[in-house]
Amino acid sequence: AAKRKGRNTWQVFNPELAQQQHDRVQIEAQLRRALDNGEFRLVFQPLVSLGDGRVRTAEALIRWHNPTLGEIPPDHFISHAETTGDIVRIGAWVIEAACRQMAAWRDAGLPLERVAVNVSYRQFLTEDLVQTIAHALREHGLPGSALELEFTERVLIEDAPDTLNTFEALRALGVVLTIDDFGEGYSALNYLRRLPIHGLKLAHSFLQGVPANPSDVAICQAVAGMARGLGLDVVAEGVESPAQRDFLLGLGIATGQGFLFSPGLEPDSFAAYLRQAGLRVPEATHD
Numbered sequence: 192a193a194k195r196k197g198r199n200t201w202q203v204f205n206p207e208l209a210q211q212q213h214d215r216v217q218i219e220a221q222l223r224r225a226l227d228n229g230e231f232r233l234v235f236q237p238l239v240s241l242g243d244g245r246v247r248t249a250e251a252l253i254r255w256h257n258p259t260l261g262e263i264p265p266d267h268f269i270s271h272a273e274t275t276g277d278i279v280r281i282g283a284w285v286i287e288a289a290c291r292q293m294a295a296w297r298d299a300g301l302p303l304e305r306v307a308v309n310v311s312y313r314q315f316l317t318e319d320l321v322q323t324i325a326h327a328l329r330e331h332g333l334p335g336s337a338l339e340l341e342f343t344e345r346v347l348i349e350d351a352p353d354t355l356n357t358f359e360a361l362r363a364l365g366v367v368l369t370i371d372d373f374g375e376g377y378s379a380l381n382y383l384r385r386l387p388i389h390g391l392k393l394a395h396s397f398l399q400g401v402p403a404n405p406s407d408v409a410i411c412q413a414v415a416g417m418a419r420g421l422g423l424d425v426v427a428e429g430v431e432s433p434a435q436r437d438f439l440l441g442l443g444i445a446t447g448q449g450f451l452f453s454p455g456l457e458p459d460s461f462a463a464y465l466r467q468a469g470l471r472v473p474e475a476t477h478d
C-alpha cells in the first residue's frame with residue numbers, strides 16, 4: 192500500500208490545487224470579456240419588515256452566466272474580479288443597472304423606497320466612486336435616498352485616508368450607507384462612531400444557531416443592544432425559519448432578509464412579490 196501510495200504521490204499531491212489554479216485562470220480569462228458580452232444580470236432580494244411583511248428595500252445581487260463555465264455564484268468570482276481589477280468596471284455596471292431598474296420600478300408606481308448595492312473594497316478605493324454614483328442617480332432621475340450602499344467592514348477597518356471624505360460625500364448625496372456582514376471577520380467598532388453609517392446587516396452566520404445556540408443568541412442580543420444605543424438600524428441576514436424571525440422581533444430587530452421570505456428574484460418576480468408584500472405574512476410557528 193505504501194508503495195502504491197508512493198508511486199501515486201505526484202498525482203494525489205495536488206489535484207485539488209491544480210484544479211483551483213485551472214478554475215482561477217479560466218474564471219479570470221472569462222471575466223475580462225463577461226461585461227462586454229452582457230453575461231451579468233441582477234436579481235433582487237426583498238428586505239422584509241419582520242412585523243408586517245412589508246418591503247421597502249431590495250438588495251441587488253449580481254448573477255453571472257458564462258457560456259463556457261455556466262452559472263458562477265458571486266462568492267466564486269468577486270474575489271477574482273478584485274484581484275484583476277475588473278471589479279471596478281463590474282461594480283460600476285451594477286450601480287448603473289440597479290439605478291436603471293429602480294427608476295423603471297418607480298415609473299411603474301412600485302412602492303419601493305430604495306435599492307441596495309454591494310460595494311467591494313477595491314471598488315471603494317477608486318477615486319471616481321462618488322462620481323460614478325452621482326452620475327447614475329442623475330442619469331436616472333433618482334434622489335440619493337433611493338440608493339443604499341453596503342460596505343464590508345474591510346472598507347472601514349483598513350481606513351484609507353479618504354474614507355471619511357468619501358462617506359461624507361456619499362451622505363451629502365443622500366445615499367444610505369450600511370455595513371454588510373457585520374461581525375464577520377473583523378471586530379473594530381471605532382468606525383461606528385466616526386462614520387455616517389445608517390445601519391448594520393448582521394452576518395447570517397450568527398443567525399444560523401438561533402435560537403438553540405446560546406453564543407449565537409448572545410451575539411445577536413449584543414449587536415441589537417449596541418445598535419439601539421448608537422441609533423443604527425439593524426437588518427438580519429439569512430432568516431430561514433419563523434422561529435428566527437420571532438427571535439429577532441423579540442430583540443427589536445425590525446427588518447430581515449432570507450429564504451423564509453424570498454431568495455433573489457428576477458425583476459418581474461420581484462415586482463410581483465412586492466405587490467403582495469404585507470398581504471401574506473408567514474405564519475409564526477414555535478417548534
Ligand code: C2E
Pocket residue numbers: 236251252253264265266269282285309310311341371372395428429430431448449450451454455
Ligand atoms: P451578501 O451581500 O451578504 O448577500 C447576501 C447573500 O446571502 C446572497 O448570496 C443571498 O442570496 C444569500 N442569502 C439570502 N438569504 C439567505 C438565507 O436565508 N440563507 C442563506 N444561507 N443565504 C441567504 P449571493 O447572491 O450568492 O451573494 C454572495 C455575496 O457575493 C454577497 O453577500 C456579496 O458579498 C457578494 N455580491 C453579490 N452581488 C454583488 C455585487 O453586485 N457586487 C459585489 N461587490 N459583491 C456582490
Ligand code: MG
Pocket residue numbers: 250309341371
Ligand atoms: Mg450585501
Ligand code: MG
Pocket residue numbers: 371372392394428
Ligand atoms: Mg451580507
Ligand code: MG
Pocket residue numbers: 372
Ligand atoms: Mg455575505
